[in-house]
Amino acid sequence: MTEKITVHDPRGYPPKVDGKRLAPRLQSLDGKVVFLVDCLFDNSEVFMDQLRMWFAENLPGIQTRMIKPRESWKDDPDMRAEVEAEADAAILGVGL
Amino acid sequence: MEAGGIPTISVHTDKFHRLSQSVALANGMPTQRQAYVPQPLVDKSPADLRAYIEGTDPVSKHPFMQGIIEGLTKPLNDNDLKGQSFERSTPRLLEPDSEDNLRQLFIDNHWTDFLPIILPTEDRVAEMLEGTSRKPDEVVGQLRPTAFREAWEFTVEKVAVNAVMAGCKPEYLPVVLALAASGTSARSSSTNSFATISLINGPIRNEISMNDGIGAMGPYNHANATIGRAYNLLSINLQGGSVPGDTYMGTLGNGYNYSATFAEAEERSPWTPFHVGKGFEPDQSTASVFFGGWYTQAGYGPRDTWKEKLRRSLAGCEQLIAPIFVMDPIVARGFVDLGFDTKEKLAEWCAENAQLTAREYWDDQWIQTLRHPLAVAGVEPFASRLAAAPDELVNMYEPDDISIVVAGGETQGNWKMIAGDYRGATVVIDDWR
Numbered sequence: 001m002t003e004k005i006t007v008h009d010p011r012g013y014p015p016k017v018d019g020k021r022l023a024p025r026l027q028s029l030d031g032k033v034v035f036l037v038d039c040l041f042d043n044s045e046v047f048m049d050q051l052r053m054w055f056a057e058n059l060p061g062i063q064t065r066m067i068k069p070r071e072s073w074k075d076d077p078d079m080r081a082e083v084e085a086e087a088d089a090a091i092l093g094v095g096l
Numbered sequence: 097m098e099a100g101g102i103p104t105i106s107v108h109t110d111k112f113h114r115l116s117q118s119v120a121l122a123n124g125m126p127t128q129r130q131a132y133v134p135q136p137l138v139d140k141s142p143a144d145l146r147a148y149i150e151g152t153d154p155v156s157k158h159p160f161m162q163g164i165i166e167g168l169t170k171p172l173n174d175n176d177l178k179g180q181s182f183e184r185s186t187p188r189l190l191e192p193d194s195e196d197n198l199r200q201l202f203i204d205n206h207w208t209d210f211l212p213i214i215l216p217t218e219d220r221v222a223e224m225l226e227g228t229s230r231k232p233d234e235v236v237g238q239l240r241p242t243a244f245r246e247a248w249e250f251t252v253e254k255v256a257v258n259a260v261m262a263g264c265k266p267e268y269l270p271v272v273l274a275l276a277a278s279g280t281s282a283r284s285s286s287t288n289s290f291a292t293i294s295l296i297n298g299p300i301r302n303e304i305s306m307n308d309g310i311g312a313m314g315p316y317n318h319a320n321a322t323i324g325r326a327y328n329l330l331s332i333n334l335q336g337g338s339v340p341g342d343t344y345m346g347t348l349g350n351g352y353n354y355s356a357t358f359a360e361a362e363e364r365s366p367w368t369p370f371h372v373g374k375g376f377e378p379d380q381s382t383a384s385v386f387f388g389g390w391y392t393q394a395g396y397g398p399r400d401t402w403k404e405k406l407r408r409s410l411a412g413c414e415q416l417i418a419p420i421f422v423m424d425p426i427v428a429r430g431f432v433d434l435g436f437d438t439k440e441k442l443a444e445w446c447a448e449n450a451q452l453t454a455r456e457y458w459d460d461q462w463i464q465t466l467r468h469p470l471a472v473a474g475v476e477p478f479a480s481r482l483a484a485a486p487d488e489l490v491n492m493y494e495p496d497d498i499s500i501v502v503a504g505g506e507t508q509g510n511w512k513m514i515a516g517d518y519r520g521a522t523v524v525i526d527d528w529r
Contacts, residue, residue, distance in 0.1 A: 002194040002196075003194065003195075004192040004193055004194055005192060005193070005194075005195060005198070005215070005217060006189055006190070006192045006217065006218060007189070007190055007198055007215045007216050007217050007218075008188065008189055008190070008216040008217075008218070008221050008253075008257040008260075009186050009187050009188060009189060009190050009257075010202075010207050010216065010254070010257045010258055010261060010329070010333040011186040011207070011248075011254070011333045011334070011336075012186070012239070012248040012249060012250035012254055012333065012334035012335065012336070013185060013186060013248060013249045013250065013251075013254075014122075014184045014185070014186070014246065014248050014336060015184075015246055015247065015248070015249070016181070016182070016183050016184070017121070017122060017123070017124045017181055017182050017183075017184065018124045018181050019124040019125075019178070019181035019182075020098065020099060020123070020124045020125050021098070021099075021176075021177070022098050022103070022125065022127065022128065022129075022172055022176050023097075023098045023099075023100075023101045023102055023103045023104075024101075024103070024171075024172065025103050025168060025169050025170060025171055025172060026103060026168055026169050027169065028169060029165060029168060029169060034168070040465055040468075040469050041137070041465050042137075042138045042461040042462075042464040042465045043137050043138050043139070043140060043145075043464075044137065046140075046142055046145055047107075047133075047137060047145045047148070047149075049142075050142055050145045050146045050149055051149055053146075054146070054149050054150070054161070058161075068469070069469075070469065070473055071469050071470065071473075072465050072466050072469055073243055073244055073466075080097060080100065083097055083100075083102060084097060084100035084101065084102055087097075087102050088102070089102060089103045089104065089168045090097055090102050090103075090104045090105075091104070091105055091106075091107065091164060091168075092104060092105070092106045092107065093106065093107030093108075094107050094108060094109065094133070094137050095106055095107065095108040095109075095112060095116065
């Protein structure tokens, strides 16, 4: 019979995951304000602008507003506060 | 924003599907709404990007805009309302098994660099721990594959486990602990295929017979090779993994990810050792880490046309990350003969002469992503570079961005420029003895 040995697990310790609830969804986007959050990745601005134009051309009843954080990959509490105060929904892009 | 009551949906490129799902899970929102477009986004025209929007989500296979609208309007279901809190941990020991099965387990779990490892038995780890006076269960620090991923915590014992796997001797453990304590992973998950180059200074180089001579940056010394390997293995295993498509996205990969640790040739350098230049005492042993490792240029000299050669080479370095300029002592003495009697003077010359036109400087994915927002916000030196005319030359770096190190066996006047963002990360090895 092949001898069995015991070895250490090489992995570190992950943090606890705290569950977070999603916000309730809207019944419809008609008449709503949707913030388009440009995450600042190279060419994201152009993509989000095309998204803005798509909404204007196809769903003009939805009001879109472009917004971006001050810096890439860093939380911008002021931007989040503005979105939470004035948006009905938000689309974030593009994450790479 | 979800916590603030705003329904959101995030858009990613399809190559980041697995990564985005695992990040959502780790953040306690596994059903966070996500939508995908084809990769790449960079360098695509407005018409191309419109086609993405009007096309099919390559992950869901449904129309992209249908997914966007449904993500914001389709009611939450039972899964969404569950809440996903859970504890996670990793065991100290694995289930006993045969050596062959354990080796395969380590490979299958992506716990190795796919080269043979030394299995970390309890005896071997206990012997490794004799290399430090620190307690096995003491927390060393945290590592993460990138700034916006979760950080994993680890102990002295866990570092020792990975040091055994790499083939280190116990007397190397303080160096490995110092590298782990730096908080900089040697296995970044970035699409850039980064590596972390590490430099050892001070007396410990000679105590453990590190190499700063012929082959200093290559696989020609037990300490250099295994310490660098241990840094990579512990980065994989103590940060939550380095798995392609999830915790590793480097499109090309990088040979420096096997091992990239070397010692400075302090005794044969005409200049101050690197760590002394950063304010440490000569008799302190230190480990310094340089994040980048993804471009390498090389040359000889300094010869008659050294200025032209260096200007071309500096312009060929990537704008975001300045180089570590590693040079053989022959080269260093040559620069001293030209009047550069300190590393600082040479770094200043390099920073003054590392230039691109403003058009070229800004035509870079990472400069656009990371520097352009700062420039728009008026942060210098980026704001001035943004204000420059397209054909105006702008400086790529500040003098402090460029690190100069002396190593090599004096068989040739050879130098290398390797991407290496220092970030102030020098750890005192003596604290881990």
